[in-house]
Amino acid sequence: MLILRLNRQYMGGIKSIQQNIAQDLSKLNDIIQNALNSDSALMHQIVTKFLESKGKQIRPILVILSGRFFGGVNSSVLHAGAAIELLHNASLIHDDVIDESKERRGQPTINRIWDNHISVLVGDFFVSAALHCAVQTENHNITAVLSRLGRELSLGEMSQIDNARQHNIDEKTYFDIIKHKTASLFKCCVEVSGHATGAGDKELEDLMKFTELLGLCFQIKDDIFDYFEDKAIGKPTGNDLREGKVTLPLIYALSKDNAAAQEEMVAMVKKNELSSEEIATLIEFAKNEGGIEYAYSTMERLRDEAFEILNGYPQEEAVEDFKSLFNFIIQRNK
Numbered sequence: 001m002l003i004l005r006l007n008r009q010y011m012g013g014i015k016s017i018q019q020n021i022a023q024d025l026s027k028l029n030d031i032i033q034n035a036l037n038s039d040s041a042l043m044h045q046i047v048t049k050f051l052e053s054k055g056k057q058i059r060p061i062l063v064i065l066s067g068r069f070f071g072g073v074n075s076s077v078l079h080a081g082a083a084i085e086l087l088h089n090a091s092l093i094h095d096d097v098i099d100e101s102k103e104r105r106g107q108p109t110i111n112r113i114w115d116n117h118i119s120v121l122v123g124d125f126f127v128s129a130a131l132h133c134a135v136q137t138e139n140h141n142i143t144a145v146l147s148r149l150g151r152e153l154s155l156g157e158m159s160q161i162d163n164a165r166q167h168n169i170d171e172k173t174y175f176d177i178i179k180h181k182t183a184s185l186f187k188c189c190v191e192v193s194g195h196a197t198g199a200g201d202k203e204l205e206d207l208m209k210f211t212e213l214l215g216l217c218f219q220i221k222d223d224i225f226d227y228f229e230d231k232a233i234g235k236p237t238g239n240d241l242r243e244g245k246v247t248l249p250l251i252y253a254l255s256k257d258n259a260a261a262q263e264e265m266v267a268m269v270k271k272n273e274l275s276s277e278e279i280a281t282l283i284e285f286a287k288n289e290g291g292i293e294y295a296y297s298t299m300e301r302l303r304d305e306a307f308e309i310l311n312g313y314p315q316e317e318a319v320e321d322f323k324s325l326f327n328f329i330i331q332r333n334k
Contacts, residue, residue, distance in 0.1 A: 014056055014328050017065075017321045024064045024073050025057065031082040031136075035129040046110060046122050050089070053105040058218070059189050060085045061325065066193035066207060069318040076137040076196035083133035083146055084189055090126035091153050093119055098157075099243065141195040149188045156180030164244030167270040171251050175216065182222075183215030206309050210322065213306040217299045218329050223247035224295055225334070227283050238279035244272075248298065249291030250282060256289055299330050 018025060036047045063081030067073035095101070096109040097119045103109060111119040127150070134143045160177050187208045194204040227249055229237045240247055246254075246269055254266055265285050268278055286292070303326055310319050 013324070014058075014061075014332075017061060017325055017328075018057075020317065020321060021061065021064045021068070024067075024078065025060060028060050028064065028078045028081050028085075029054070031078055031133060032085060032129075035082060035086065035132050036126070038125070042118075043122070043125060046114065046118070047125075049107075049113070050093075050110065050122075053107050055105050057085065058325075058329075059088055059185060062186060062189035062211060062214075063193050065318055065321050065325070066190045066211075067197055069207060069322070070193060070197040070199040070203060072197060074196060076139055076142065077193050079133045079136040080139075080142050080146075080192035080196055081189070083130040083137075083142075084149070084185070084192065086126050086130035086133065087146065087150060087153070088185060090123045090130065091157075093123035093126065095157070097123075099239075137192075137196065139195055142192045145188055145191050145195065149185060152180050152184040156182075156184065160245065164246075167244075167246075169246045169251055169254060169266075169269060171248070171255070174246075174248055174251055178216055178219040179212070182219040183212045186211040186215030186218070206312070210306045210309045213302045214326055214329060217302050217326070220248055220295050220299055221330060221332065224249065224292060227286060227292060238276075238283055241269075241274055241279045241282060248295045250286040251291075252294040253286040253289035253291040261285070296330075303327075303330065 033051070036051075038044060038047075060081045063077060063084060064073055067077035092104065093110055096104055097111050097116045100111075101109050102112045109119070110122055130146065134146045137143070156177060156179075160181060163173055163177060190204065190207045190211045193199070194207070223240065224247075226237060226240045226247065241250075250269070254262065254269065256262065265282060268274070268282060271278070274282070306326060307323060310322060313319055
């Protein structure tokens with residue numbers, strides 16, 4: 001496998017970044033907790049269980065780092081970050097219903113413990129909590145960004161489902177989907193912080209482009225996991241193919257003119273249902289034809305483009321944390 005050219009000075013990983021922003025992150029999580037308070041004993045039980053595993057909180061981290069990059073973290077930054085994390089978690093809860101997932105972040109999903117009906121209601125409750133946090137910013141621009149984000153996330157998911165049904169397997173379509181599905185959320189993390197702090201247009205534009213590239217790499221790496229067996233990831237190998245989703249490693253392998261058995265593989269991908277044996281065959285085909293290496297080299301190219309953007313700014317702690325976070329996204333094991 002391709003060995004990434006990583007700068008050692010940015011190898012601190014997610015934990016060092018979390019330590020640098022620990023106070024702000026704690027305040028943001030308190031806002032989330034307060035927004036999810038309710039008189040319903042059942043809702044309280046479910047929310048408490050769900051929040052036991054917060055995940056890495058990449059998106060709140062991006063909001064806080066953006067606030068620091070733009071000059072300072074204030075109450076509007078924290079409430080906007082809480083709103084984004086709540087919307088993100090709402091989308092995960094709803095996705096688990098759609099995908100019939102049984103595990104999330106190493107824990108049983110809400111729909112597994114309770115049922116789909118309860119899960120949809122909980123996801124909706126998270127959306128309402130996000131709206132509450134957005135209102136607390138008292139900033140119309142932030143509310144507008146979050147409103148647009150909800151729309152983009154829904155349309156991105158719908159586009160992915162439609163493309164899976166149509167068996168569109170070209171690289172342009174893949175990047176169009178992940179721009180809407182994943183990168184749009186990363187960009188919004190910067191945009192809300194920019195509005196909360198009064199950031200300049202040039203700074204805001206540059207950092208939004210940086211985080212869009214970060215979001216693309218996040219999704220590419222997430223898709224790579226599906227080609228390897230690892231219980232720590234939280235989803236079975238080949239799950240994307242079971243859902244009709246063709247991701248970058250396989251798209252590259254199928255695009256090679258000299259790929260062995262290419263026609264057979266293309267025909268297999270376009271089937272409405274795949275057996276476990278066929279999924280294993282496609283995964284092995286992608287690996288043998290250099291699909292994993294191509295995905296990593298693509299992330300390297302996007303990372304280099306992103307770092308070039310930040311190189312035009314003073315290399316202060318916020319910039320170094322952004323670069324360290326980017327490297328972590330590419331290196332992470334789950």
